[in-house]
Amino acid sequence: ARVRAARLHQRLLHQLRRDSLQRCQLRRLLCYGPGGGEGGVQHGFLLHDPSDSPDTRRALFSLLGESPEGPRLGEFVGDARRQVWQLLWELRDGAGWRQVGPRERVVSAPEPVLHPVVPDLPSSGVFPHREAARAVLEACIPFIPEAQAVLDLVDQCPEQVQKGKFPVIAIEGLDATGKTTVTQSVSDSLKAVLLKSPPACISQWRKIFDDEPTIIRRAFYSLGNYIVASEIAEESSKSPVIVDRYWHSTATYAIATEVTGGLQHLPPAHHPIYQWPRDLLKPDLVLLLTVSPEERMHRIEGRGMERTREEAELEANSVFRQKVEVSYQRMENPGCHVVDASPSREKVLQMVLSVIQNNCN
Known part of the structure; x- marks a missing residue:
């Protein structure tokens, strides 16, 4: 499973750098829970589109829909009060991409004593x-x-x-x-x-x-x-x-x-x-x-x-x-x-x- 996940991660990285998404800024993203959390560390990407174009979302839906492993997609949105919210998306058979659950506010958390990948x-x-x-x-x-x-x-x-x-x-x-x-x-x-x-x-x-x-x-x-x-x-x-x-x-x-x-x-x-x-x-x-x-x-x-x-x-x-x-x-x-x-x-x-x-x- 680790090997499959690592290869999927690398393949997604190459795909995210393709022409339709080159205008976006790409960063590494780590998701983890306190004390290791359930499922341990998850590797991903943070894709920032300065122009906030709807084409970016469509390109991501198309790209991730081609992956049989089904990576997850979260969208971070800011509001007028400078708060950040997360929306989760899910690919459903025959129904395309749909938003899952209510949006949740993103809040700051203490930096871990030890970098989460070290364990x-x-x-x-x-x-x-x-x-x-x-x-x-x-x-x-x-x-x-x-x-x-x-x-x-x-x-x-x-x-x-x-x-x-x-x-x-x-x-x-x-x-x-x-x-x-x-x-x-x-x-x-x-x-x-x-x-x-x-x-x-x-x-x-x-x-x-x-x-x-x-x-x-x-x-x-x-x-x-x-x-x-x-x-x-x-x-x-x-x-x-x-x-x-x-x-x-x-x-x-x-x-x-x-x-x-x-x-x-x-x-x-x-x-x-x-x-x-x-x-x-x-x-x-x-x-x-x-x-x-x-x-x-x-x-x-x-x-x-x-x-x-x-x-x-x-x-x-x-x-x-x-x-x-x-x-x-x-x-x-x-x-x-x-x-x-x-x-x-x-x-x-x-x-x-x-x-x-x-x-x-």
């Missing part, structure tokens, strides 16, 4: 164990054939793997922080094996899953981490291992995407959402490379790289970027050692090797 994240984006992510991709097999191929590779990995005697270092960072250069340089210096998440065996399907809703996209990347963990277990018995991104990336981007609003809406420090999954092999050390926003934009210019939806948003949305950075810094067990990657490549490499030497055997 839902362990089952919709920041999966606490392998089976939670696996269940999502199983539901995708009928319409994403590649999901079965991913699951076949995951099932070849032992459920519990142990790290070898050599250190495992994960290196994290936003796009254009020098992560690729640093991971390669560090692996050369330590004569270490360099691994990447998602691993090469499933990277061919990244574009397919990047175009899917968050719950599916994050399940794909989460399971990629478990495949990498199996590779880490094997390689760390023979040499040090450097991992280019790992679970922290999967979690931070999911949190920053799903928790709407500003930094103040993020889960507080030490919240369970920042804890490492209980069944995923842990690295000995996690390094987070950072540069100033100005330096990062300077490095991005002229690179011409194909970017994921989230990497593109990092450039366009400074609040989203800040939420990713803060989420990285709140990760625990293991936390991130922050390294300023602004200096020269040689100096950054020296700093990284020094941190490794001080924290790993």
Whole structure:
């Protein structure tokens, strides 16, 4: 049901952006009840028509009437006393759209202490164990054939793997922080094996899953981490291992995407959402490379790289970027050692090797 709802939500978003509704302003909308409420959080859209044209209502009736899942429609109307009222509409067989019940006044309510999507994240984006992510991709097999191929590779990995005697270092960072250069340089210096998440065996399907809703996209990347963990277990018995991104990336981007609003809406420090999954092999050390926003934009210019939806948003949305950075810094067990990657490549490499030497055997 979660997967079907997420795909319906994404399909509606694309339809609401079509020509007949382009004059309207589109915003994300969350509906929830106090303490979680019955039915939990519901995702939707707020469509504002500045011209108050009757064509907008007709276009919505037509669009929603095409959907077999039957999304609900509410209309918010203001009056001369600056009060806002909600009207509910329902599609009835053979009778078209009809207003349901009396209109109800919309009143302000206290802001929740915790963002309403946070309790839902362990089952919709920041999966606490392998089976939670696996269940999502199983539901995708009928319409994403590649999901079965991913699951076949995951099932070849032992459920519990142990790290070898050599250190495992994960290196994290936003796009254009020098992560690729640093991971390669560090692996050369330590004569270490360099691994990447998602691993090469499933990277061919990244574009397919990047175009899917968050719950599916994050399940794909989460399971990629478990495949990498199996590779880490094997390689760390023979040499040090450097991992280019790992679970922290999967979690931070999911949190920053799903928790709407500003930094103040993020889960507080030490919240369970920042804890490492209980069944995923842990690295000995996690390094987070950072540069100033100005330096990062300077490095991005002229690179011409194909970017994921989230990497593109990092450039366009400074609040989203800040939420990713803060989420990285709140990760625990293991936390991130922050390294300023602004200096020269040689100096950054020296700093990284020094941190490794001080924290790993």
